[in-house]
Amino acid sequence: MRPLWWTQILAVIRLEMKKTFFARRGLWIYLLALAPVALFLAHSLVEIHLRGVRHEMATQSRPITEQDLAAIHEGMTREEVIARLGDPPASRITMRRMPTGPHGFELIPGEVLRYSDGSTELTVVLEKGAVVGTGTTSGSSLGQDTHIFAGVFQFFFIRLAIFFGCLGIFMNLFRGEMLDKSLHFYLLTPVRREILLAGKYLAGLLAATVIFTVSTALQLTAMLLQFDTATISHYLYQEHGISQIVAYLGVTVLACIGYGSIFLAAGLLFRNPIFPAVLVLIWEAANPLLPSLLKKFSVIYYLKSLCPVEIPVDPGMPPLLALLVSNAEPVSAYIAVFGLIALSVAVLAASMTRVRQLEINYTAD
Amino acid sequence: MAVYKRTYRGYSGAITPSWSRFLVLFRFSRETLFRSKVQTAFFVLCFFFPLLCLLGIYANAHLSVFSFLGRRSEPLLNINGQFFFTYLTVQSTLSFILAAFIGPGLVSPDLANGALTLYLCRPLSRTEYVLGKMSVLVIVLSWITWVPGLLLFAVQASLSGWQWLADNLWIATGIVWGSFIWILILSLLSLALSAWVKWRIAAGGLLLATFWVGAGFAQAINAVLRTKQGYLLDVGNLVAAIWHGLFRDGVNMGFSVTEAWIALLAFCGFCLLLLMRKVKANEVIR
Amino acid sequence: MSNTIVFDNVSKFYGDVLGVNRVNLSIPPGITSLVGPNGSGKTTLMNLMTGLIRPSRGQIRILDMTPDQPEQLFRTVGYCSQFDSFPKGLTGYQFIYSYLLLFGYDPPLANELAWQAIDRVGLREAAHRKCGSYSKGMRQRIRLAQSLAHNPRVLILDEPLNGLDPLVRAETIALFRSFAKQGCHVLLSSHVLHEVDIISDQVILLSGGYVVAEGNIQGVRSEIEDHPMQILIRCDRPSVLASRLFGEDNVVEVRIHDDRRGLLVKTSNPNRFYLLMNRIALDGISIESVAPIDDDVNSVYGYLIGTEEAVR
Ligand SMILES: Nc1ncnc2c1ncn2[C@@H]1O[C@H](COP(=O)(O)OP(=O)(O)O)[C@@H](O)[C@H]1O
Numbered sequence: 027m028r029p030l031w032w033t034q035i036l037a038v039i040r041l042e043m044k045k046t047f048f049a050r051r052g053l054w055i056y057l058l059a060l061a062p063v064a065l066f067l068a069h070s071l072v073e074i075h076l077r078g079v080r081h082e083m084a085t086q087s088r089p090i091t092e093q094d095l096a097a098i099h100e101g102m103t104r105e106e107v108i109a110r111l112g113d114p115p116a117s118r119i120t121m122r123r124m125p126t127g128p129h130g131f132e133l134i135p136g137e138v139l140r141y142s143d144g145s146t147e148l149t150v151v152l153e154k155g156a157v158v159g160t161g162t163t164s165g166s167s168l169g170q171d172t173h174i175f176a177g178v179f180q181f182f183f184i185r186l187a188i189f190f191g192c193l194g195i196f197m198n199l200f201r202g203e204m205l206d207k208s209l210h211f212y213l214l215t216p217v218r219r220e221i222l223l224a225g226k227y228l229a230g231l232l233a234a235t236v237i238f239t240v241s242t243a244l245q246l247t248a249m250l251l252q253f254d255t256a257t258i259s260h261y262l263y264q265e266h267g268i269s270q271i272v273a274y275l276g277v278t279v280l281a282c283i284g285y286g287s288i289f290l291a292a293g294l295l296f297r298n299p300i301f302p303a304v305l306v307l308i309w310e311a312a313n314p315l316l317p318s319l320l321k322k323f324s325v326i327y328y329l330k331s332l333c334p335v336e337i338p339v340d341p342g343m344p345p346l347l348a349l350l351v352s353n354a355e356p357v358s359a360y361i362a363v364f365g366l367i368a369l370s371v372a373v374l375a376a377s378m379t380r381v382r383q384l385e386i387n388y389t390a391d
Numbered sequence: 392m393a394v395y396k397r398t399y400r401g402y403s404g405a406i407t408p409s410w411s412r413f414l415v416l417f418r419f420s421r422e423t424l425f426r427s428k429v430q431t432a433f434f435v436l437c438f439f440f441p442l443l444c445l446l447g448i449y450a451n452a453h454l455s456v457f458s459f460l461g462r463r464s465e466p467l468l469n470i471n472g473q474f475f476f477t478y479l480t481v482q483s484t485l486s487f488i489l490a491a492f493i494g495p496g497l498v499s500p501d502l503a504n505g506a507l508t509l510y511l512c513r514p515l516s517r518t519e520y521v522l523g524k525m526s527v528l529v530i531v532l533s534w535i536t537w538v539p540g541l542l543l544f545a546v547q548a549s550l551s552g553w554q555w556l557a558d559n560l561w562i563a564t565g566i567v568w569g570s571f572i573w574i575l576i577l578s579l580l581s582l583a584l585s586a587w588v589k590w591r592i593a594a595g596g597l598l599l600a601t602f603w604v605g606a607g608f609a610q611a612i613n614a615v616l617r618t619k620q621g622y623l624l625d626v627g628n629l630v631a632a633i634w635h636g637l638f639r640d641g642v643n644m645g646f647s648v649t650e651a652w653i654a655l656l657a658f659c660g661f662c663l664l665l666l667m668r669k670v671k672a673n674e675v676i677r
Numbered sequence: 678m679s680n681t682i683v684f685d686n687v688s689k690f691y692g693d694v695l696g697v698n699r700v701n702l703s704i705p706p707g708i709t710s711l712v713g714p715n716g717s718g719k720t721t722l723m724n725l726m727t728g729l730i731r732p733s734r735g736q737i738r739i740l741d742m743t744p745d746q747p748e749q750l751f752r753t754v755g756y757c758s759q760f761d762s763f764p765k766g767l768t769g770y771q772f773i774y775s776y777l778l779l780f781g782y783d784p785p786l787a788n789e790l791a792w793q794a795i796d797r798v799g800l801r802e803a804a805h806r807k808c809g810s811y812s813k814g815m816r817q818r819i820r821l822a823q824s825l826a827h828n829p830r831v832l833i834l835d836e837p838l839n840g841l842d843p844l845v846r847a848e849t850i851a852l853f854r855s856f857a858k859q860g861c862h863v864l865l866s867s868h869v870l871h872e873v874d875i876i877s878d879q880v881i882l883l884s885g886g887y888v889v890a891e892g893n894i895q896g897v898r899s900e901i902e903d904h905p906m907q908i909l910i911r912c913d914r915p916s917v918l919a920s921r922l923f924g925e926d927n928v929v930e931v932r933i934h935d936d937r938r939g940l941l942v943k944t945s946n947p948n949r950f951y952l953l954m955n956r957i958a959l960d961g962i963s964i965e966s967v968a969p970i971d972d973d974v975n976s977v978y979g980y981l982i983g984t985e986e987a988v989r
Pocket residue numbers: 387388389390691694695696697713714715716717718719720721722
């Protein structure tokens with residue numbers, strides 16, 4: 027026999043599910059979650075296509091090595107280049123605008139000759155018939171991509187996508203029902219308000235975690251899509267790939283737990299969600315600048331410590347932004363997980379005292 | 392004969408000419424606009440920076456006054472395109488926040504209370520309704536963007552003489568055009584959001600999110616696809632690119648002004664489509 | 678265990694606005710009607726009883742439970758509120774069924790109870806349509822069904838007869854009666870007394886947040902009729918009019934106004950008095966105006982009793 031409170035929580039989740047998963051009002055959350063997936067997918071498809079093109083080019087003409095390219099230097103004419111490297115399998119005409127004064131500019135014609143050794147593309151850049159430079163592009167490596175994934179995950183996915191997604195889902199739990207004037211139906215059933223709150227939180231959490239962990243998993247899949255099985259298994263088994271993936275999924279879940287509890291509380295406390303949203307966003311963004319005691323009261327502090335890949339600090343980065351990236355005093359994983367859950371529980375406990383005082387007042391809004 | 396036919400007489404007095412009828416909506420909104428104290432305070436605050444600029448221009452022109460203090464007489468500020476670009480950047484940020492306050496309250500209450508149908512029952516077309524609602528934002532935001540901007544320009548011109556004016560007339564065009572582009576985008580976007588999101592406050596939040604998440608996603612695109620075209624999704628950046636072109640400060644954003652224009656036009660067209668679809672649904676067929 | 682609903686010196690203020698003030702009531706089983714004009718505090722009282730709002734002062738006990746123990750209270754209480762709204766996207770049946778699950782009933786039982794309730798209000802055909810598409814009367818009935826689906830012993834209904842057609846209204850009233858006969862509390866509110874007076878065992882009259890009369894319906898009626906109404910008549914010859922009025926049996930007291938240009942009359946039956954004034958006016962005394970003085974209380978009574986002048 028299930029205890030009554032559990033039956034009631036399940037009933038609340040059952041009622042809320044429709045609103046959290048299938049509401050037209052919440053459609054944009056799916057958009058937010060799927061946008062990065064589309065991005066990584068696009069990147070993989072482009073890379074796969076380019077790899078095909080490079081391979082194709084190498085079969086059309088003599089494969090050119092990097093030593094061949096090294097023999098080309100600035101100032102050589104097109105003919106000299108072709109004499110050394112042969113006819114390029116592909117080339118591209120370019121036109122560059124060069125400003126000559128405050129108003130005028132000059133058009134400089136140019137050409138890019140493209141060669142390939144099968145996996146790397148070698149280019150010779152000509153302007154006005156003379157070589158101005160050479161270059162190689164070999165597509166993105168898994169190492170690069172995992173770093174970029176780390177950046178997008180921290181800066182776009184956690185801070186913006188999950189943040190606003192949780193804002194939408196969790197603020198709606200109470201505020202949305204007050205707007206629809208249907209909250210009183212819950213309050214007129216023999217359900218303790220604490221249980222109602224827990225049920226609603228779990229329903230929101232279910233929706234948020236499903237939507238965003240699926241998104242994370244899809245993003246990782248889309249990112250890995252362009253690489254062959256050997257590279258992927260090397261990454262997974264030799265370069266801690268599996269633990270990274272688990273960490274990303276875990277961070278996603280924890281982000282939903284943390285932001286969810288905060289926005290659930292905000293939905294109970296504030297009539298206007300913009301103020302808390304802006305406040306929390308600024309608070310989270312300013313986290314590295316806070317004294318170490320206050321730092322512990324923010325979600326991103328723990329999440330950042332748990333992110334598996336450190337984001338390299340670009341030397342050209344403005345100092346404030348660099349501060350955002352660096353994690354001066356990373357905490358251990360156990361403390362981070364425990365701290366985040368403790369923070370969420372504390373926020374939820376505060377909401378519970380608030381929900382006991384809750385009065386129905388639909389008119390004021 | 393029906394009673395009402397004997398006693399009812401339609402209004403036959405003077406009416407607002409149809410070309411300016413949309414301004415009726417502005418007059419309606421004007422009354423409620425400054426009822427909120429926070430909003431009014433913020434509006435007043437928006438004039439602080441232009442005032443500061445004015446002081447700067449003035450001090451700059453009268454630098455000779457200070458020269459006896461032993462300072463070198465090189466100009467304190469360079470009053471050029473870049474100066475006005477900075478001015479416009481600050482004011483546009485402020486107008487963005489103001490639009491997030493005002494904009495969502497324009498259409499959503501009409502939809503929520505069914506007033507839109509009432510409006511459109513009057514001799515007021517869909518276009519006039521949209522124009523009227525937009526005029527509220529355009530007029531209010533004008534007051535904090537190009538109007539003080541032109542004033543600053545005029546002050547600088549009067550202090551520096553005709554030659555400066557003739558050489559720098561393009562700055563004035565830049566101020567007006569730059570402001571109008573920004574205002575138009577803000578009003579279109581906030582009207583479109585306010586027409587689709589019934590809850591006034593959520594519409595305001597969505598306006599903020601559109602810009603923030605748009606900017607974030609643009610960065611993500613740039614990082615993942617190793618390009619700079621991602622900025623085409625970042626409306627703030629697009630407008631900045633056009634401004635750089637208008638103020639001729641030679642900053643390259645990584646894509647051309649033409650591309651920025653095309654992207655912006657597409658964006659505006661999309662907003663207009665959203666807005667009109669919602670308004671059309673409420674139109675009374677006559 | 679007590680079998681009454683008790684209000685002990687209950688007040689509720691919405692900020693500066695008075696909801697109800699100093700309410701002392703003890704409500705026995707049977708049908709009780711809360712009657713008062715709009716804004717008199719009927720909804721406030723009912724929301725207080727069910728814990729949707731909490732009193733600024735005083736205490737409420739419902740059969741020995743307090744409103745902030747929902748887990749016990751709503752096993753015995755069902756409340757059909759005035760808010761004409763529904764959770765989004767649910768059909769009539771889903772609406773009742775899903776909320777029954779919150780009581781902890783297992784699905785078959787909840788299903789059975791839901792259909793029972795739907796049959797009681799006669800909405801079986803429409804049960805699988807979205808609540809949002811219902812007509813006003815149907816919405817009223819489905820909410821009624823939702824509030825009584827768990828067979829509560831105390832049924833609180835805010836303006837339950839609003840928007841019902843006469844046939845359904847008769848059925849609904851019969852439903853209330855059957856509840857009352859089983860020894861349940863049925864508390865309903867209305868803004869017209871004659872709509873509910875025949876079915877009510879007792880009536881509570883509210884006005885401006887105060888309980889102005891309470892008791893069985895005969896008691897309330899006679900209390901209203903006993904309360905004489907003061908009327909000021911402005912005329913050119915007050916003394917002549919006064920002598921004329923002394924003979925009438927519904928006139929309790931006549932006094933010449935201090936400024937000697939009018940009369941103050943107390944009457945026990947304002948309707949008959951107004952008819953009388955019409956006749957007198959025809960007799961050649963020129964009367965400028967006839968106006969009740971203590972307007973508030975009397976007009977409320979007039980409104981509630983449903984005299985010809987005051988209805989709607
Ligand atoms: N949420 C509220 N905020 C402020 N005043 C309220 C609120 N609800 C009711 N009131 C006021 O309390 C008084 C009683 O209202 P109510 O109980 O709804 O009356 P009734 O149901 O008899 O029409 C009215 O004056 C009303 O304006």
